Amino acid sequence: EAGVTQFPSHSVIEKGQTVTLRCDPISGHDNLYWYRRVMGKEIKFLLHFVKESKQDESGMPNNRFLAERTGGTYSTLKVQPAELEDSGVYFCASSPISGSSYNEQFFGPGTRLTVL
Amino acid sequence: QKEVEQNSGPLSVPEGAIASLNCTYSDRGSQSFFWYRQYSGKSPELIMFIYSNGDKEDGRFTAQLNKASQYVSLLIRDSQPSDSATYLCAVKTGGFKTIFGAGTRLFVKA
Numbered sequence: 001e002a003g004v005t006q007f008p009s010h011s012v013i014e015k016g017q018t019v020t021l022r023c024d025p026i027s028g029h030d031n032l033y034w035y036r037r038v039m040g041k042e043i044k045f046l047l048h049f050v051k052e053s054k055q056d057e058s059g060m061p062n063n064r065f066l067a068e069r070t071g072g073t074y075s076t077l078k079v080q081p082a083e084l085e086d087s088g089v090y091f092c093a094s095s096p097i098s099g100s101s102y103n104e105q106f107f108g109p110g111t112r113l114t115v116l
Numbered sequence: 117q118k119e120v121e122q123n124s125g126p127l128s129v130p131e132g133a134i135a136s137l138n139c140t141y142s143d144r145g146s147q148s149f150f151w152y153r154q155y156s157g158k159s160p161e162l163i164m165f166i167y168s169n170g171d172k173e174d175g176r177f178t179a180q181l182n183k184a185s186q187y188v189s190l191l192i193r194d195s196q197p198s199d200s201a202t203y204l205c206a207v208k209t210g211g212f213k214t215i216f217g218a219g220t221r222l223f224v225k226a
Contacts, residue, residue, distance in 0.1 A: 055212060
């Protein structure tokens with residue numbers, strides 16, 4: 001079974017540019033989460049999808065961040081325009097909606113974003 | 117006060133010893149508690165979860181939960197050098213939002 005995949009693995013952009021991160025969850029996982037880890041800080045929750053619906057986006061820093069999950073499969077997280085403080089590692093995680101492992105979030109390898 | 121607090125470490129133990137990792141949380145409504153292991157440059161990997169007060173054992177790992185004290189711990193018996201990693205405590209409240217601690221770095225010396 002393929003795990004959670006994220007693309008790109010690393011992105012370097014200049015302040016003011018736009019970047020789009022992609023996450024492909026484990027097949028069949030309706031729950032999809034985005035997290036961010038800024039250097040030296042804890043992993044912070046950004047938002048949670050159930051299928052294509054946003055259940056909780058209370059962790060989104062501001063309106064420069066836009067997450068979508070059209071069709072309830074893969075998700076994208078767009079940052080526009082990027083600022084220096086957006087640098088960090090963006091993790092995606094997924095879990096099934098029910099069953100014995102519904103509470104276990106499987107993390108992807110992360111996208112390291114560097115804004116110069 | 118942080119929502120989930122951990123000692124950043126590093127915690128250094130000799131091979132074969134018991135490593136004890138601790139975590140406190142602020143939200144009394146928290147319902148699910150998790151320990152993740154993260155190797156440097158890698159993604160977090162779930163190793164234990166616990167919902168009820170008491171102990172839960174899985175191989176060399178034991179999670180302990182005390183909701184009255186808002187305290188979660190992870191014991192690693194017979195520590196191995198391969199256990200050297202950052203251990204993240206995470207707490208989930210009634211919804212699906214998970215709050216992570218900053219992690220404790222563990223070094224197991226051969």
